[in-house]
Every structure is written in structure tokens, then in C-alpha cells.
Amino acid sequence: MHTEWIISAAGGILIGSAALLLYATSGRIAGISGISFGLLTGASDRGWRWWFLGGLLLGGWLAAALSTLEAAAPPFSLDTAARMLGAGLLVGIGTRLGNGCTSGHGVCGLARLSARSVAATISFMAAGMLTATILAKLAGA
Amino acid sequence: MRERLPALLAGLLFGVGLLISGMADPQRVLAFLRWGAGWDPSLAFVMGGALAVTVPGFAILRRRGRPLYAERFTAPASATVDRRLLAGAAVFGLGWGWAGYCPGPALVGVGLGHWSAGLFVLAMLAGALLTSRATR
Numbered sequence: 025m026h027t028e029w030i031i032s033a034a035g036g037i038l039i040g041s042a043a044l045l046l047y048a049t050s051g052r053i054a055g056i057s058g059i060s061f062g063l064l065t066g067a068s069d070r071g072w073r074w075w076f077l078g079g080l081l082l083g084g085w086l087a088a089a090l091s092t093l094e095a096a097a098p099p100f101s102l103d104t105a106a107r108m109l110g111a112g113l114l115v116g117i118g119t120r121l122g123n124g125c126t127s128g129h130g131v132c133g134l135a136r137l138s139a140r141s142v143a144a145t146i147s148f149m150a151a152g153m154l155t156a157t158i159l160a161k162l163a164g165a
Numbered sequence: 166m167r168e169r170l171p172a173l174l175a176g177l178l179f180g181v182g183l184l185i186s187g188m189a190d191p192q193r194v195l196a197f198l199r200w201g202a203g204w205d206p207s208l209a210f211v212m213g214g215a216l217a218v219t220v221p222g223f224a225i226l227r228r229r230g231r232p233l234y235a236e237r238f239t240a241p242a243s244a245t246v247d248r249r250l251l252a253g254a255a256v257f258g259l260g261w262g263w264a265g266y267c268p269g270p271a272l273v274g275v276g277l278g279h280w281s282a283g284l285f286v287l288a289m290l291a292g293a294l295l296t297s298r299a300t301r
Contacts, residue, residue, distance in 0.1 A: 028187070028205075028207040029206075029207045029210050030210075031185055031186070031187070032186045032187050032207045032208055032210040032211045032214070033210040033211070033213060033214035034185065034186075034214065035181075035182045035183065035184070035185040035186020035187065035188070035211055035214065036182065036186055036210060036211035036212060036213060036214025036215040036216075036217075037182070037214040037215065037217065037218055038178050038179070038181055038182030038185070038186075039178075039179055039182035039183065039186065039211065039214070039215045040182075040214060040215035040216065040217065040218030040219045040222070041178055041182075041218050042174075042175045042176070042177075042178035042179035042182060043175070043179070043215070043218075043219050044218055044219055044222040044223070044226075045171060045174060045175045045178065046171065046172065046175040047222075047223060047226060047232065047238065048222075048226055048232055048233055049167075049171035049175075049232055049233045049234050049235075050168065050171060050172070050232055050233075050234055050235050051231070051232035051235040051236075051237055051238040051239050052235075052239055053239060053241075054175060054179065056179075056267075056268040056269040056272065057268040057293070060268060060272070060290070060293075061290075061293045061297070064290060064293060064294055064297075065294075065297055071168060071169060072168045072169060072172040073172075075168075075169045075170075075172040075173045075176065076172040076173065076175060076176040076179075077176060077272065078173065078176060079172065079173040079174065079175065079176020079177040079178075079179070079180060080176040080177070080179050080180040080183075080269065080272055080273065080276070081176075081180060081272060081273065081275065081276030082176075082177060082180060082276065083176060083177035083178065083179060083180025083181040083182075083183075083184070083273075084180035084181070084183055084184045084189060084272075084273030084274075084276045084277060085180075085273075085276045085277060086177075086180075086181065087180065087181040087184035087185050088184055088277055091184075091185065093184060093185055093187075094184065094189075094277060095189070095190035095191075095192065095193070097274075097277070097278075097279035097280060097281055097282075098281055100280060104281055105281075105284055107263060107264055108264055108266075108281050108282075108284040108285040108288065109284055109285075109287075109288045110260075110263065110264075110288070111260040111261075111263040111264030111266065111285060111288075112260065112264070112266070112271070112284065112285035112286065112287065112288030112289040112291075112292065113260070113288045113289070113291065113292040114256050114257070114259050114260030114263070114292065115257055115260035115261060115264075115266070115267065115268065115271075115285075115289050115292065116288065116289035116290060116291060116292025116293040116294075116295075116296065117253075117256055117257075117292040117293070117295070117296045118253050118254065118255070118256030118257025118258070118259070118260060118292075119253070119257050119268060119289075119293065120253065120292070120293045120296035120297060120300075121249055121250075121252060121253025121256065121296060121300070122249075122250050122251075122252070122253025122254035122255075122256070122257055123241060123243075123250065123253070125257060125267050125268045125269070126261075126267045126268075126269065127179075127267075127268075127269055129254070130212055130215075131212065131215045131216065131219055132219060132223075134216060134219075134220070135216060135219035135220045135222070135223040135224075136223055136240075138241070138244075139244070139246055140241070140243065140244065140245070140246055140250055143246040143250060143251060143254075144250055144251070144253075144254035145254075147250075147251045147254035147255045147258065148254040148255065148257045148258035148261065149258065150255075150258065151254070151255040151256075151257070151258025151259050151261075151262065152198045152258035152259075152261040152262035153198045153199075153200060153258075153262065154258075154262065155198070155258065155259050155261075155262030155263055156195050156198035156199040156262035156263075156265075157198070157199050157200045157201065157262075159262070159263065160195075160199045160201070161201075
């Protein structure tokens with residue numbers, strides 16, 4: 025149990041260092057939803073976004089290849105497919121309306137002492153916990 | 166090069182961090198978001214570890230005035246907490262608590278070739294596009 029905490033904290037330190045590196049060099053906020061959607065909406069500064077997201081995918085893949093920490097994908101089922109589509113849609117809508125996700129508001133915004141990010145983080149943490157808890161109860165867990 | 170290399174390095178670090186932290190495993194995320202018996206608090210240490218770096222780091226940087234390779238630090242245009250922000254964040258939380266994926270970990274899942282993450286990201290991008298169109 026304790027080792028899980030330590031590994032999670034180490035991962036968090038890497039995430040924070042990545043956000044700090046981007047902010048220190050380019051002054052940009054490492055918010056994954058904003059960086060991705062900039063590619064869709066035709067932002068003029070697409071180059072660095074591709075490089076950052078390419079690094080993100082490669083980094084995750086490398087860490088999985090060099091460790092035993094990757095969790096297997098769930099077996100295919102229509103139930104899981106519908107959940108992924110529905111939840112993905114909500115996350116896309118919500119992060120657009122709310123201008124950010126766990127990384128932009130939670131990791132960078134809180135560090136910038138942004139009142140908007142504090143409010144958004146409280147809102148999505150509360151909604152996430154309520155949803156997960158209620159769904160588990162309904163499933164009879 | 167001054168744009169791309171830091172972006173690539175930051176992305177790499179971010180991706181490694183997401184995977185080893187456990188955030189890229191939706192089942193662990195749900196076990197963290199789910200209160201009650203069997204609650205797994207370890208993912209709180211992810212945000213704790215990240216903030217331990219960004220809070221002092223951002224404060225020091227802002228005092229220095231400007232980033233290394235750019236004119237200024239970008240700051241989101243709006244500063245007011247409004248209903249749109251709170252509702253948007255809540256809708257995001259709804260999806261997060263349903264599937265256990267938020268945007269970064271879902272993209273890492275795509276890199277791992279997980280079919281479920283692929284569907285999630287496609288729907289997420291569609292949702293974002295629709296919202297941009299509808300609120301323009």
C-alpha cells in the first residue's frame with residue numbers, strides 16, 4: 025500500500041516537473057484538453073502542440089514498455105464501448121465549457137493561484153466523486 | 166527548435182508521470198473517486214506530488230518576470246468564476262467519474278493501443294468540437 029503512494033507521488037512529481045518545464049521555457053500552461061482542442065479548432069500555433077502530445081503518447085508508451093505498471097485494456101463489450109463514448113462526449117463538452125481539465129486547472133491553475141481554477145477543481149472533483157460513488161452503489165457494489 | 170524541444174521533453178515527462186502514477190488506469194481512478202469500502206487514496210498523492218513542484222516553481226518563475234524563450238507567461242483571458250465554468254467543470258467530472266478517464270490519461274491510453282481509450286478520445290474531440298460550434 026505504501027509503495028503505491030510513493031510511486032503515485034513520484035508520478036505526480038514528474039507531471040509537475042513537466043508543467044514547470046513548459047511554463048519556464050514557453051510560458052504556456054500544460055493543460056491537456058486545451059492543447060488538444062487547439063489542434064481541432066485551427067489554432068495558429070499548432071507545431072508545439074503536436075510535439076507536446078507526441079511526447080505524451082511516447083512517454084506513456086515507454087514507461088509501460090519498461091515497467092510492469094500498465095493495466096490491461098478491458099475486454100471488448102458493448103457496455104464498455106457505450107460508456108467510453110458517453111463519458112468521452114461529456115468530458116469534451118465539459119472541458120470546453122469549463123476551459124480546462126485535471127492538468128490545466130488542477131496542476132497549473134492551482135499553482136497560479138487562479139480563483140477560476142480553484143472553483144473548477146472543486147466542481148469536477150465533487151462531480152467525479154459523486155458520480156463514481158453513486159454508480160457503484162447502483163451497481164450494487 | 167526552441168519551441169519544439171521543450172514541448173517534446175515536457176510531453177515525455179508528462180506521459181511517463183501519468184503512466185507510473187496510476188492515472189492511466191481507469192479502474193484505479195474510479196477506486197480513488199469512489200467513496201466507501203475499498204477506497205484507494207493513493208491517487209491523491211499524484212496531485213500532491215505535482216503541486217509540490219508547481220506551486221513553488223510557478224511562484225519563483227513569476228517573480229523572474231518572463232519565460233526563457235517567450236515574451237510573457239500566458240494567462241487565460243477570463244478571471245471571473247461564472248456559471249459556465251462551474252457547470253462545465255461539473256459536466257467534465259460527470260464523465261470522469263463515469264469512465265475513469267480524463268484527457269491526458271485517455272491520450273496515453275491511445276498510445277498504449279487500448280481500444281477503450283480510442284473511443285473515449287474520439288467522443289471527447291467530437292464533444293469539444295460541438296461545444297465550440299454551439300457557443301461561438
